[in-house]
Amino acid sequence: MLSATRITGVLSPVVTPFKSDLSPDKDRFVRQCRWLLSQNVGLAVFGTNSEANSLSVEEKAELLDALIEAGLDPARMMPGVGHCAITDTVRLAAHAVHLGCAGVLMLPPFYYKGVSDEGLYRYFSEVIERVGDSRLRVYLYNIPPVSQVPITRNVVERLLQRYPGVVAGMKDSSGDWNNTKMFLDAFAGSGFDVFPGAETFLLQGMRNGAVGCISATANTNPGAIARLYSSWRNTDADVQQQQLDRIRGIFSSYPMIPALKAAIAHYAGDSAWAVVRPPLVELTAEQSRSLIADLDRVGFMMPGLAA
Amino acid sequence: MLSATRITGVLSPVVTPFKSDLSPDKDRFVRQCRWLLSQNVGLAVFGTNSEANSLSVEEKAELLDALIEAGLDPARMMPGVGHCAITDTVRLAAHAVHLGCAGVLMLPPFYYKGVSDEGLYRYFSEVIERVGDSRLRVYLYNIPPVSQVPITRNVVERLLQRYPGVVAGMKDSSGDWNNTKMFLDAFAGSGFDVFPGAETFLLQGMRNGAVGCISATANTNPGAIARLYSSWRNTDADVQQQQLDRIRGIFSSYPMIPALKAAIAHYAGDSAWAVVRPPLVELTAEQSRSLIADLDRVGFMMPGLAA
Numbered sequence: 001m002l003s004a005t006r007i008t009g010v011l012s013p014v015v016t017p018f019k020s021d022l023s024p025d026k027d028r029f030v031r032q033c034r035w036l037l038s039q040n041v042g043l044a045v046f047g048t049n050s051e052a053n054s055l056s057v058e059e060k061a062e063l064l065d066a067l068i069e070a071g072l073d074p075a076r077m078m079p080g081v082g083h084c085a086i087t088d089t090v091r092l093a094a095h096a097v098h099l100g101c102a103g104v105l106m107l108p109p110f111y112y113k114g115v116s117d118e119g120l121y122r123y124f125s126e127v128i129e130r131v132g133d134s135r136l137r138v139y140l141y142n143i144p145p146v147s148q149v150p151i152t153r154n155v156v157e158r159l160l161q162r163y164p165g166v167v168a169g170m171k172d173s174s175g176d177w178n179n180t181k182m183f184l185d186a187f188a189g190s191g192f193d194v195f196p197g198a199e200t201f202l203l204q205g206m207r208n209g210a211v212g213c214i215s216a217t218a219n220t221n222p223g224a225i226a227r228l229y230s231s232w233r234n235t236d237a238d239v240q241q242q243q244l245d246r247i248r249g250i251f252s253s254y255p256m257i258p259a260l261k262a263a264i265a266h267y268a269g270d271s272a273w274a275v276v277r278p279p280l281v282e283l284t285a286e287q288s289r290s291l292i293a294d295l296d297r298v299g300f301m302m303p304g305l306a307a
Numbered sequence: 308m309l310s311a312t313r314i315t316g317v318l319s320p321v322v323t324p325f326k327s328d329l330s331p332d333k334d335r336f337v338r339q340c341r342w343l344l345s346q347n348v349g350l351a352v353f354g355t356n357s358e359a360n361s362l363s364v365e366e367k368a369e370l371l372d373a374l375i376e377a378g379l380d381p382a383r384m385m386p387g388v389g390h391c392a393i394t395d396t397v398r399l400a401a402h403a404v405h406l407g408c409a410g411v412l413m414l415p416p417f418y419y420k421g422v423s424d425e426g427l428y429r430y431f432s433e434v435i436e437r438v439g440d441s442r443l444r445v446y447l448y449n450i451p452p453v454s455q456v457p458i459t460r461n462v463v464e465r466l467l468q469r470y471p472g473v474v475a476g477m478k479d480s481s482g483d484w485n486n487t488k489m490f491l492d493a494f495a496g497s498g499f500d501v502f503p504g505a506e507t508f509l510l511q512g513m514r515n516g517a518v519g520c521i522s523a524t525a526n527t528n529p530g531a532i533a534r535l536y537s538s539w540r541n542t543d544a545d546v547q548q549q550q551l552d553r554i555r556g557i558f559s560s561y562p563m564i565p566a567l568k569a570a571i572a573h574y575a576g577d578s579a580w581a582v583v584r585p586p587l588v589e590l591t592a593e594q595s596r597s598l599i600a601d602l603d604r605v606g607f608m609m610p611g612l613a614a
Binding site: 022048053054055056057058059083084085086087088091108109110111112113115116118119120122123125126145146147148149277278279280281 | 329355360361362363364365366390391392393394395398415416417418419420422423425426427429430432433452453454455456584585586587588
């Protein structure tokens with residue numbers, strides 16, 4: 001059984017380590033997830049920054065199994081499960097529920113563009129009906145800059161009306177504070193939990209009813225982001241936010257996923273971490289040096305990172 | 308062994324029939340494919356118009372098996388195999404090669420946007436290496452209006468240099484004649500076969516070295532499109548093209564995939580054909596009536612359509 005307590009706080013779309021043959025590296029994955037939990041950051045594994053869309057359903061199911069077998073707490077997990085095909089999404093979502101995960105993060109089907117609200121409603125509805133488990137907690141994943149398929153307020157309202165409690169919240173990675181604010185104003189406190197899709201909007205979010213954030217840079221800067229989450233009412237909150245923004249700004253000036261992996265490779269002293277799956281390409285040696293120099297300049301560290 | 312003869316002519320991205328529970332309907336699928344072959348149209352099953360991206364790898368593999376078991380000729384098949392994950396694409400492509408399909412149509416990985424030519428080259432290269440079968444014939448599927456990930460001439464040239472013969476051609480659904488013409492000018496006659504992505508460019512294409520076309524409306528107007536292909540040097544070719552354009556114009560004024568299915572449902576007298584998978588939505592009754600009225604007005608028919 002899932003706890004009645006919802007998953008909240010800072011979550012990381014955990015970057016997925018690969019071996020040199022591009023197969024998922026379970027051992028490094030478990031170590032990284034354990035380290036993130038030690039930094040008070042939860043596990044939104046299989047997000048955009050996890051290269052989740054470069055992994056098959058089977059590969060994700062096996063990685064999730066590895067976390068559970070290693071004794072990590074599923075109450076701190078919100079795996080991404082969204083595929084283009086209902087049958088794939090249902091398979092992965094059902095597996096996550098079976099393992100006791102606190103929730104699942106669900107992309108809209110993202111191949112066909114210009115689809116209607118009715119079509120998106122039917123997609124999510126069909127998935128929920130097929131999983132058919134009262135423990136399911138769906139977090140809608142709105143990321144139109146990548147998916148090119150926005151999830152509208154109308155779709156959220158229809159789903160909430162039909163599946164209250166099961167449709168539990170959303171991650172808004174629109175990158176547009178006005179859009180996140182619209183969802184917060186409409187739903188905060190109503191049982192539909194809104195996570196801004198980057199720590200950029202963590203403080204503003206918390207002041208407007210957000211329940212945390214799910215952010216790429218929580219992979220590399222987890223402790224500091226989690227500290228702002230737990231102390232956002234403190235007088236130094238704005239200063240903390242500025243410090244987070246400075247670190248994020250450095251990562252954002254490189255291709256994000258390769259940069260996160262390059263930083264982990266450097267600070268863990270483990271070059272294997274730099275591997276990405278095509279169509280992504282790892283940073284060049286020059287880009288890596290430049291990234292690390294930028295980070296060193298502001299005193300960035302990854303304390304306690306698993307080697 | 309594959310025949311040394313390349314697959315050419317008019318191919319249809321065959322619309323996929325679903326039962327009322329949204330599972331693929333193998334019997335109707337086989338009947339439709341057999342009818343298309345009888346109209347001299349080949350089987351580019353699992354294309355965009357097939358709702359292929361709403362199907363899992365397993366569902367597609369089983370539908371392909373059903374065609375082979377029914378005795379349809381794999382030399383007339385170019386199934387779509389492109390998924391976002393290399394592992395999925397490899398699985399389906401290897402299965403198609405194993406069944407003796409003439410070629411496979413391969414989307415670029417379409418979740419991550421703004422990827423580099425190097426990343427796309429590595430993706431296609433990794434798939435080809437993993438399939439590892441000299442019978443593999445890859446047709447690249449360029450459809451930036453939907454995938455949002457264009458395949459550039461640079462990527463084609465690099466792949467051709469490394470995998471001559473295996474990289475056998477492309478479908479260009481850019482919808483931009485200048486782009487199709489650029490690929491024709493660069494590659495026609497060199498062993499890299501270019502199929503325009505609609506019959507709109509069939510005559511222009513043939514006059515510039517194309518080897519046929521792969522078109523949505525080949526699902527509903529196969530005979531007439533195949534006739535222009537085989538008689539494009541005749542004096543009535545321009546008149547034929549105008550007639551094709553008129554029919555296409557009617558379908559294009561409705562949501563394409565639901566409209567194709569509504570037309571088949573009507574002319575086959577088989578309402579089950581109208582079912583689509585979410586996120587698509589079937590035509591309303593009013594849209595269907597209007598579509599059929601538009602088609603009746605120009606004397607459209609689907610002769611010999613399987614009931």
